[in-house]
Amino acid sequence: MKMTVPTMLTLARIVMIPVLVLVFYLPYKWTNFAAAFVFAFASATDWLDGWIARRWNQYSAFGAFLDPVADKLMVATALFLIVQSHPTKWMALWAAVIVGREIAVSALREWMAELGQRAKVAVASIGKIKTIVQMVAVTLLLYQAPIIGIPVFTIGEWMLAVAALLTLWSGFEYLRAAWPSLREQAHAGVDTQ
Template sequence: MWTIPNIITVIRVLLIPVFVVVYFLDWKWAHQAGAFIFWFAAITDWVDGYLARKLNQTTAFGAFLDPVADKLIVAAALILITHTYASIWITIPAVLLMFREIYISALREWMSQQGKQDLVKVNFTGKAKTMAQMLALIGLLSELEVFMGIPIYWVSLGYGLLYFAAILSFWSMYEYTLAAWKDLKKA
C-alpha cells in the first residue's frame, strides 16, 4: 500500500488544507503562493501516475485515491475562484465542472458495478478537459496579469480556458454517457 506513487498521492491530499490556508493568508502574494501549491499538486498527479507505471507499483488503493485526490483539490480550487471573483461568469462554469465530476464519478462507479468500467475509462477529451481546467485554475488563482513588469494575461487566459474546460467537460460527459447508454437503458 505504501508505494512511492501512493505516498505522493497522500501528500497531494494533505496539500489541500495547506493550499486553502495559504490562499487566504493576509500576504501580498498569498494567491500566487496558493496557485503555486495548486500547480505543484497538479504536477504530482502526473508524477505519481508515471511512477506507478514505470516502477510497476500500481495498487487498488492508488487507483481509488488518485482520482479522489484530484477531484478534492480541483473542487477546492473551484470554490476558491468563485469566492475570489464573486461573479456569475466564473460561478457558472465552476458549477458545471463540479456537476460533471460528480456525474462522471457516479457513472464510472455504476459501470464498474456492471463490470463494464472499460467503457468509461479516461479518454482524450477527458484528458484535454483536465489540462485546460488545471491551467485555467492556476491562472485564475494567481490573479496575475503582469509578472515582473511583463504582461502575461494569466487571468484573461484563465477565463478562456475555464470556459473551454467547461465545453470539453460536457463533450466528454456526452461521450461517456453515449458509451454507457446501452447499459443505462437496460437499468
C-alpha cells in the same frame, strides 16, 4: 494495504488541500503566487504518480481509488476559492459545470463498476485534454496578477470556459460509452436506485 510511491504522492496531494486554503487566505501580497504554486505542484504530482505507476508497475487498488478522489477534491476546492473571491455568474457557472460533471462521471463509473463494465468508461483523450486545460486555467486564476503586462486572470477565465465546455464534451462521451449498458439494464428491469 500496499503503500506505493504513487499512493504517497496522491496522499500528499490531499494534504496540500488545506495548505492551499490556508495560503489563499493569508493577508500578504505573495499569497496569489503561493496558492498558484501549491495548485501547480499538486497538479504535477497527479501526472507524476501516474507516470511512476505505469513506469515501474506500482499499481494498487487503494491508489486507483484515491487518485481520482484527490484530483476532484483539489480542483473543487480551488474552484470554490476562485468563485468566492471573484463571484461572477460566469465563474460560478463554469465551476458548477466542472464540479457537477465530476460528480456525475464518478457516479457513472461506480455504477458501471457494479455491472462489471468499468472499462467502458475509462479515461478518454478528451478527458486528458480537459484536465490539462483545467489545471492551467485554475493555476492562472489563482495567480491573478498580470505578468509583464499579460492579463493572466483574463486568460484563466477564458481557459476555464474552454475547460467547462471540454468537461461537457467528455461527460457526454462517458455517457455515450455507458449508454448501451444503461439501456440493457433498463430493458432487463434492473432497479437503478
